[in-house]
Amino acid sequence: xxxxxxxxxxxxxxxxxxxxxxxxxxxxxxxxxxxxxxxxxxxxxxxxxxxxxxxxxxxxxxxxxxxxxxxxxxxxxxxxxxxxxxxxxxxxxxxxxxxxxxxxxxxxxxxxxxxxxxxxxxxxxxxxxxxxxxxxxxxxxxxxxxxxxxxxxxxxxxxxxxxxxxxxxxxxxxxxxxxxxxxxxxxxxxxxxxxx
Numbered sequence: 001x002x003x004x005x006x007x008x009x010x011x012x013x014x015x016x017x018x019x020x021x022x023x024x025x026x027x028x029x030x031x032x033x034x035x036x037x038x039x040x041x042x043x044x045x046x047x048x049x050x051x052x053x054x055x056x057x058x059x060x061x062x063x064x065x066x067x068x069x070x071x072x073x074x075x076x077x078x079x080x081x082x083x084x085x086x087x088x089x090x091x092x093x094x095x096x097x098x099x100x101x102x103x104x105x106x107x108x109x110x111x112x113x114x115x116x117x118x119x120x121x122x123x124x125x126x127x128x129x130x131x132x133x134x135x136x137x138x139x140x141x142x143x144x145x146x147x148x149x150x151x152x153x154x155x156x157x158x159x160x161x162x163x164x165x166x167x168x169x170x171x172x173x174x175x176x177x178x179x180x181x182x183x184x185x186x187x188x189x190x191x192x193x194x195x196x
Contacts (some may be wrong), residue, residue: 015073019082020061026083027057029134052087055094056102060086067100072107079112080122080135 012018030053034043043050060068060083068076076082089102106112117135125138133141 015070015077016068019068019073019076022077023057023060023083026081027053029081030084033134033136049087052090052094053083056083056087056090056099059096059099060103068103072103075107078119080117080119082106085112085116 012021034046034050038046076085079085086099086102086106089105090098117139122135125135125142126133129138129141
C-alpha cells in the first residue's frame with residue numbers, strides 16, 4: 001500500500017495506481033494552463049501538443065492498459081509531471097503503439113533530471129510557495145528571485161571594483177531577455193549576453 005501525503009491522505013494499492021492518480025492531476029493542470037494562459041489562436045497552434053497529452057493521459061490511465069510494470073511506474077513517479085514527459089516523446093497523430101514506444105524511451109532515457117522537475121524538488125517548491133501555486137509558476141518565481149539576487153550581487157561587485165579602482169565602473173544596463181531566457185545587456189557601449 002502506497003500512501004500519498006498532501007492535504008488529504010490517500011492510499012494506493014500499487015505504484016501504477018499512484019501513477020494514474022498523478023497523471024490525472026497532471027492532465028487537469030495542463031488543461032487549466034491551456035485554458036487560463038492562452039487565447040484561442042495559441043490553443044489552436046498547440047492542437048498537436050494537446051492531442052499528444054490527451055492521448056497519453058487516456059492510455060496511461062486506461063484500466064485495461066497493462067504496458068507498465070510497478071518498476072516503470074516507480075521510475076515515472078520520481079518526476080512531478082510524468083504525463084508531459086511522455087508526451088514530449090510523441091508526434092501527432094498518436095497511436096497506442098506510439099504511447100508505448102514513448103513510455104519505453106522515457107523509462108530508458110538518461111539525464112531526465114536535468115530536463116524535468118523531479119518530484120522531490122516539486123515538493124520543496126510546494127512547501128515554500130504553498131499548494132495553491134502551480135509548480136511551474138513557483139519555479140518561475142524562484143528563477144525571478146535568483147535573477148534579482150544575481151543583479152544585486154552584480155551591483156555589489158561593481159561598487160567594489162569602483163572603490164578599488166578609484167573610478168566609476170562603466171555603466172551596466174539590462175536591455176531585456178532573449179527567447180532562451182538570457183539577459184541582454186549593455187556594458188560600456190558594448191552589447192553582450194548573460195544568464196542567471
